[in-house]
């Protein structure tokens with residue numbers, strides 16, 4: 001999720017696809033097939049928007065979500081879309097995950113740090129992880145909480161998008177296994193509130 005502003009837009013041919021409104025039929029089919037990979041969703045519709053030259057203060061970004069307005073803006077290739085879409089979708093899920101689940105995820109990441117785990121499952125989490133100071137996790141600073149959120153979304157994208165290999169998947173296998181187990185245990189086959 002990026003800290004950007006994109007004005008809302010409507011499409012003449014907007015297509016409903018599950019709980020989403022999608023700008024065109026090609027992307028609607030993609031979203032439909034991705035929905036078969038992720039847990040069943042509960043929540044009001046989310047609108048997808050295609051945007052060109054999306055940037056935040058750090059430079060170009062693939063997408064940005066506007067949680068309260070229930071919309072996602074995308075600026076990515078078709079090949080990147082599954083990973084980017086699932087990542088953005090899980091920003092909505094994180095917002096509604098509740099503190100027990102969020103704290104439990106934080107505990108997984110804190111134990112990885114203690115074990116000296118390098119790498120992540122997406123650049124969005126990785127640059128935040130690299131910027132963490134030693135006290136951030138103990139004090140649960142904003143930097144730490146943002147890292148936990150991005151890591152949750154990147155892990156979901158790794159797990160559910162169908163992307164098997166990617167240059168940004170740098171977390172060692174034993175930590176990936178732990179994260180997969182956490183998702184199965186905590187999210188599992190329950191309906192996902194978005």
Ligand SMILES: [Zn+2]
Nearest residue numbers: 001124150153
């Ligand atoms: Zn994000």
